[in-house]
Amino acid sequence: MRNSIKLAILLGVAFIFSALYIFQGLNGNYDYILPRRVIKILAMALTGVSIAYSTVIFQTITHNRILTPSIMGLDSLYLLLQTFIIFFFGSGHIVIMNAQVNFFVSVVVMIGFALILYQFLFRAGGRPIYFLLLVGIIVGTFLGSITTFMEVLIDPNEFTRVQDKMFASFNNVNGDLVWLALVVVVIVMIYGVRMINQLDVLSLGRDTAINLGVPYDKVVKRMLIISAILISVSTALVGPITFFGLIVANLSYQFFKTYKHSILITGASFMSLVALIGGQWIVERVFTFSTTLSVIVNFIGGIYFIYLLLKESRSA
Numbered sequence: 001m002r003n004s005i006k007l008a009i010l011l012g013v014a015f016i017f018s019a020l021y022i023f024q025g026l027n028g029n030y031d032y033i034l035p036r037r038v039i040k041i042l043a044m045a046l047t048g049v050s051i052a053y054s055t056v057i058f059q060t061i062t063h064n065r066i067l068t069p070s071i072m073g074l075d076s077l078y079l080l081l082q083t084f085i086i087f088f089f090g091s092g093h094i095v096i097m098n099a100q101v102n103f104f105v106s107v108v109v110m111i112g113f114a115l116i117l118y119q120f121l122f123r124a125g126g127r128p129i130y131f132l133l134l135v136g137i138i139v140g141t142f143l144g145s146i147t148t149f150m151e152v153l154i155d156p157n158e159f160t161r162v163q164d165k166m167f168a169s170f171n172n173v174n175g176d177l178v179w180l181a182l183v184v185v186v187i188v189m190i191y192g193v194r195m196i197n198q199l200d201v202l203s204l205g206r207d208t209a210i211n212l213g214v215p216y217d218k219v220v221k222r223m224l225i226i227s228a229i230l231i232s233v234s235t236a237l238v239g240p241i242t243f244f245g246l247i248v249a250n251l252s253y254q255f256f257k258t259y260k261h262s263i264l265i266t267g268a269s270f271m272s273l274v275a276l277i278g279g280q281w282i283v284e285r286v287f288t289f290s291t292t293l294s295v296i297v298n299f300i301g302g303i304y305f306i307y308l309l310l311k312e313s314r315s316a
Contacts, residue, residue: 003256003258003263003267006255006256006267007263007266007267007270010267010270010271010273010274011270011273013274013278014270014273014274014277017273017274017277017278017281018041018273018277020281021037021040021041021277021280021281021284022034022037022038022041024281024285025285035175039173039175039178040170040171040173040280041277042178042182043170043173043178043181043237043238044170044273044276044277044280045273045276045277046178046181046182046185046233046234046237047168047170047234047237047238047241047272047276048244048248048269048272048273048275048276049185049189049269049272049273050185050230050231050233050234051230051231051234051241051244051245051248051272052245052248052249052252052265052268052269052271052272053189053192053230053265053268053269054069054226054227054228054230054231054245055068055069055227055245055246055248055249055268056249056252056261056264056265056268057192057199057223057226057227057261057265058223058224058227059249060199060202060203060223060261061199061202061219061220061223061224062130062133063203063205065249065250065253065308066246066305066308066309067133068242068243068245068246068249069227069228069230069231069245070140070231070240070242070245071133071136071137071140072114072117072132072133072136072139072140072228073113073136073137073139073140073143074110074113074114074228074231074232074235075140075235075240075242076139076140076141076143076144076147077109077110077113077140077143078106078110078165078235078236078239078240079143079144079147079165079166079240080143080144080146080147081105081106081109081110082096082102082106082162082165083147083150083151083154083162083165084150086154086158086161086162087150087153087154087158090158091158091161096161099174099176099177100174100176100177100180102236103174103177103180103181103236103237106232106235106236107184107232107233107236110228110231110232110235110236111228111229111232114224114225114228114232115225115228117132117135117136117139118132118221118224118225118228132224165239166239166240167239167240167292167294167295168238168239168240168241168292168293168294168297169238169239169292169293169294170238170276170280170293173237173238177237178237181233181234181236181237184229184233185230185233188226188229188230189230191226192222192223192226195219195222195223196261196262196265197261197262198214198219199219199223199261200259200260200261201214202214202216202219202220203259203261239294240294241294241297241298242298242301243297243298243300243301243302243304243305244272244275244276244297244301246301246304246305246308247275247297247300247301247304248268248269248271248272248275249264249268250304250308251268251271252264252265252267252268252271255267255271275297276293279293279296279297280293283296
């Protein structure tokens with residue numbers, strides 16, 4: 001089966017789930033229910049595409065199909081920021097109560113953190129990408145430890161607000177934030193599309209890419225920044241989804257036997273649409289909100305992550 005047919009099938013399945021999610025059970029309440037469901041579909045699409053795009057390019061520049069951008073500590077930083085504000089200022093602070101302010105502060109802090117980290121490490125000169133990953137793991141663990149410490153000391157009533165930020169949720173997505181995130185994601189992806197062909201060369205390795213005329217270090221820096229922006233926007237919009245990018249990226253590699261990132265990224269994006277929209281439909285219609293989509297994704301993703309680790313160890 002050609003890759004174009006596979007992409008068409010995935011897109012068709014995504015449209016079917018979208019139609020089911022939007023139109024099932026409307027019962028004549030079109031003015032109230034329909035806009036809310038469309039906004040949630042758009043939020044899931046933005047989140048899925050952002051995570052899929054950033055994960056594929058991150059795994060390409062790191063030459064590792066197990067790593068995800070969350071290894072740089074952005075998810076840990078997001079949770080630390082939310083916990084810090086509630087711990088010191090309370091859940092009634094404007095940053096917590098106002099969704100727009102919270103989104104803006106979260107995105108700016110996470111992107112600023114990533115830029116400072118990248119600038120500091122790359123300025124050292126000659127640092128391999130694995131050194132950057134090692135620092136990201138250490139920083140992420142450190143931030144997670146601080147978050148856990150504050151969660152232990154925080155008031156139990158305030159802790160419930162922290163718990164709301166720990167898991168991704170599409171049930172109370174702010175419509176204004178969705179349109180703002182759409183603008184940012186579209187601009188970033190338009191900028192990144194111009195370098196997709198260079199990603200095909202980067203996958204061959206640093207030395208080969210340089211010999212073929214690709215400015216390796218410059219492209220890697222730009223791709224890391226793009227990845228950081230997309231992950232920051234998606235995390236600030238709905239919350240952290242740890243293993244989702246790992247699932248859709250690796251499924252795309254297995255389903256599309258190609259080196260072309262234009263197909264791999266598109267395929268991973270379509271798979272993310274199917275997974276998020278279909279998963280949310282199952283959570284609402286089958287499980288009747290007895291669980292959340294992020295819990296299911298993290299559970300399946302954790303099992304899949306263990307499978308990949310065992311597979312890599314056997315092949316090694």
